[in-house]
Amino acid sequence: MFIGKVVGTVVSSIKDPKVAALKFQVVQELDERNRPRNKYVVAADTIGAGQGDLVLFSQGSSARQTTLTDGRPIDAAIFAVIDSWDVNDELVYQKEGLERLGRSPAED
Amino acid sequence: MYLGRVIGRVVATQRLPGLLGEKLLIVQPLDEKGETAGESVVACDVVDSGLGDVVHVCDGRESSMALRDPFVPVDATIVGHVEEFEHAEPAGAGGETRTGRE
Numbered sequence: 686m687f688i689g690k691v692v693g694t695v696v697s698s699i700k701d702p703k704v705a706a707l708k709f710q711v712v713q714e715l716d717e718r719n720r721p722r723n724k725y726v727v728a729a730d731t732i733g734a735g736q737g738d739l740v741l742f743s744q745g746s747s748a749r750q751t752t753l754t755d756g757r758p759i760d761a762a763i764f765a766v767i768d769s770w771d772v773n774d775e776l777v778y779q780k781e782g783l784e785r786l787g788r789s790p791a792e793d
Numbered sequence: 794m795y796l797g798r799v800i801g802r803v804v805a806t807q808r809l810p811g812l813l814g815e816k817l818l819i820v821q822p823l824d825e826k827g828e829t830a831g832e833s834v835v836a837c838d839v840v841d842s843g844l845g846d847v848v849h850v851c852d853g854r855e856s857s858m859a860l861r862d863p864f865v866p867v868d869a870t871i872v873g874h875v876e877e878f879e880h881a882e883p884a885g886a887g888g889e890t891r892t893g894r895e
């Protein structure tokens with residue numbers, strides 16, 4: 686799985702009926718320091734992520750292992766919205782609005 | 794599968810129900826000599842790994858088989874801790890042994 690940022694939504698009116706009910710989003714891949722990698726994917730959203738959210742997505746046949754994507758031609762799926770992450774016990778990213786909880790995961 | 798070092802943790806409360814309770818860690822892949830190789834990945838953890846641990850990571854669809862609910866879109870799981878691994882030079886230049894924990 687990789688960390689990514691939802692940077693856009695895909696609108697397509699002519700598509701396979703098997704993927705007609707799915708929401709597709711453009712995801713910019715990020716590295717562990719929250720810097721964009723030179724890669725992006727179009728991923729099926731299974732969790733209701735919004736524009737600008739940092740998310741986790743998986744690729745390959747694993748992406749079909751959800752009730753929404755099972756048996757459908759999908760090779761990338763968003764399955765979680767990230768609250769925060771840390772690298773070497775240093776907080777790298779925290780979602781807006783969580784700061785006031787006054788607690789970072791590194792303090793667990 | 795490949796070797797990697799745990800370098801971080803990810804917190805995500807909004808996730809698919811089948812993934813509730815699964816631990817998510819950031820892993821830096823290592824090459825056969827134990828050097829950093831390639832881009833970091835996020836992996837589920839079933840063996841209680843911690844920061845700095847050298848681990849082996851199963852990737853692809855099979856990786857979800859290690860989880861409590863195997864029907865989840867997971868493509869990387871930490872399935873073991875590495876105490877030690879050996880790497881023999883191809884030209885008979887002598888192998889070396891690396892320890893997992895530093």
